[in-house]
Amino acid sequence: MRIRALVVAIGMIAASYAVAVGPAHAAxxxxxxxxxxxxxxxxxxxxxxxxxxxxxxxxxxxxxxxxxxxxxxxxxxxxxxxxxxxxxxxxxxxxxxxxxxxxxxxxxxxxxxxxxxxxxxxxxxxxxxxxxxxxxxxxxxxxxxxxxxxxxxxxxTDWSDAMIDSTMQRYTPSSVGGWSYPVALYMMGQYQVAQRTTDPARRAALIAYVKAWADRFVNTSGHIDNSFDTLDSMMPGQVMIAMYRETGQAKYRLAAQQIHDRLLPSGGYPTTSDGGFWHGDSADRTDQLWSDGAFMADPFMAQYAKYIGDSTQSFDIATKQLVIYASHLQQPNGLLKHAYDASRSASWADPNTGLAPEYWCRAIGWVGVAATEMLDLIPADHPRRAQLVSIVQNLVRGMAAYQDPSTGRWFQVVDKGSSAGNWTETSCSAMYTLTVDAAIKGGYVSRADYQPTVDSGKRGELNRISLHTDGLTYLTSISVGTNVGDYAYYINRPQATNDFHGLGAFLYFYEQVYH
Incomplete structure (x- = not known):
């Protein structure tokens, strides 16, 4: 979480030759x-x-x-x-x-x-x-x-530094994108960089950029004009919590509370019969739990508990959701299916289990990032800690088993690396490497068993980023936003460069693994 200065500027994406990359070290x-x-x-x-x-x-x-x-x-x-x-x-x-x-x-x-x-x-x-x-x-x-x-x-090269400078050259806070989880993911990555910077001017500039983005959506009374009928729409609430931590301004606390209250039992957000938050309150999301949703709501509630208040209830909601999701989605191999439909009515749902057919890489990555962050946030004696640790341990086991040995990355459809058309995807590879590294550092899994997974993942992820002669970074092979589908659907998703799903995931990865 660090860097050196602020760039608020224009977008320009030029191409030229790129330099080779490798493990970061001080020189x-x-x-x-x-x-x-x-x-x-x-x-x-x-x-x-x-x-x-x-x-x-x-x-x-x-x-x-x-x-x-x-x-x-x-x-x-x-x-x-x-x-x-x-x-x-x-x-x-x-x-x-x-x-x-x-x-x-x-x-x-x-x-x-x-x-x-x-x-x-x-x-x-x-x-x-x-x-x-x-x-x-x-x-x-x-x-x-x-x-x-x-x-x-x-x-x-400090790739967090370089990526943030490049992104702030390409976009101003007003042009970077609207209220959405991919942009908010990037903002939270930039916030992590700001937290570890040792240059006060640089830190202030990075925070100012994030704050300017947040201020587009919250008025002086702390209200956000959003109905919050999807979990995706709630993830940017993490930025509101971050800005409240930085400024102490009541409007950010009130904005976060608006989302928090929607997720309380009194808030009316729909759940499955066993209490799992639907991915969205619409006809095509009814009774559905998506692995993605574990990141969109659970860390927000845990952060709210840690930094704002209502800790007992909010920690309980966050941990309960992750346990419910894992009970349906996590399989004996440690990985999670992309989605579960309690009604078995979705076109993709198995009529017997309600599960989606495939293990989509980024959906699993969201769970890894959410679970390891929540273990850092919840009290050491929280009654569900052991369950969260078990989820992470099984997840790490599955991630290590399906890592591509030749690239160090993971495939778009995780368990079918040898199938025609499959490809290694950048955002999930960042998330998986982060998850395994955090699990090692947290003492949940053995360093002797899993450090090679992290080392190979670092190599694979850094081979996807480069610095061009225009002075900007380019991060390649990022899956665009993705719904639930079959094998052909996943492998045919467009592969983007500098998509915010990848930029944000990369910052989370780099700050966890290198700092």
Whole structure:
């Protein structure tokens, strides 16, 4: 949960070559801009948040530049992170060259103001020894204020940092998307990054972005204009709890309470005969429990209990729901079927068991993320803790059994990796690796037995993300939103790049496994 600055900006998705990735580790060197060679510019200190003794303010003309002398111990791929501030409303384009050869033209998108700092990242190849890295103005508007250049070997990129900077360059809080669980999942991932940052300005900027998104939906009285008739619509309530934790403002508490009260027995949200929340209050969701729903409502209630109040009742509801869902959906192999229809009337439901036919990967991942988070939230002596631990233990056993040994990832239809057309999917692979890692760290499963699953999962997940010469990250092979279906339906779902299901899942994974 960390990073360095805020970018609130425009969307641009360009393509070019990408650098190879591998396990993250610390191997970076920072160079202050005020100590570099400056052509037509000044060293200033009239804004806050810079490192060192100041920052470089280049002249507003074409051709002014800042040149860094970079020493590389060995030749090879590296990532340049240029820390900058751009308090204008538009991007300030520049050109980056290494040893005289142009390698990138980053946009240097707007930040919130001149006191907010962001990082523009460029993949390069350095020679052993001395390298000259020059950042040149290409327009009469000049460069943004440059604070520093951090040079990292290609394997030490902080991918949470890079992904957040890229996403905030592509979208403003008003253009990133509406009240939906995929966008809220991303916001909660960004919130985790903010929680672990050590840079106060960066932390404030990350929170400000999430808060600006949340403020689109809650009025000053704490009301959200939503009927909350689906579990999916309730998941963004986690963002309201997060913003209440950060600001203490009553409107966020009241917004969360609106969702909380809908899930109380008095709130009237429909349930199966044994008390499980329907996935949605509509004709095509009647009496149905979807594995997805375990994440959409249960962690919210547990967070509400932990951070707002009503702890006894809310913890009871959250844990009861997870146990009910698992009682119907979790199978002897440890995995969960995508859905269960208590009425047996859905077209996909087995007439005898009411179960959906397949194990869809992301549906299972939602349960893993929900269960491990809830074990962190509920009291140590909670009466259902042992049941939640058992659910996680069985789930980890199943996940490990079906991991693809060649890629380290998991298949869209989990148990049919050898079947025609099946493919390894990015968001669930992040969730599964996270779940196994959290189970090891929580002491629920043996490190000796399952650490290889985590190590292979890390490798597989990082092979799906790359940094392009436009300075932005690209996360590939993400299944778009998916209903309940048969094998052909799942494997033919579109595979998207930078879909928010994947971005959010990746942030959860990276913060759990690497931080």
């Amino acid at each position: 970076s060197t920072a160079y202050e801009a005020e100590k570099a060679t400056v052509f037509h510019g000044t060293v200033d200190s009239d804004h806050t948040g810079f490192t060192g003794t100041g920052f470089v303010n280049t002249a507003n003309e074409v051709g002014s530049y800042v040149q860094f002398t970079v020493n590389a111990p060995t030749a090879g791929a590296a990532t340049l992170a240029l820390r900058y501030a751009n308090g204008t409303a538009t991007g300030r384009k520049g050109s980056v060259s290494v040893n005289g050869a142009a390698v990138s033209t980053p946009e240097f998108a707007p930040t919130a103001n001149w006191d907010s700092w962001a990082a523009a990242r460029v993949p390069v190849t350095l020679k052993a020894g001395t390298n000259q890295v020059r950042v040149v103005t290409t327009t009469t508007g000049g460069l943004p204020n440059l604070d520093s250049l951090t040079v990292s070997d290609a394997q030490s």
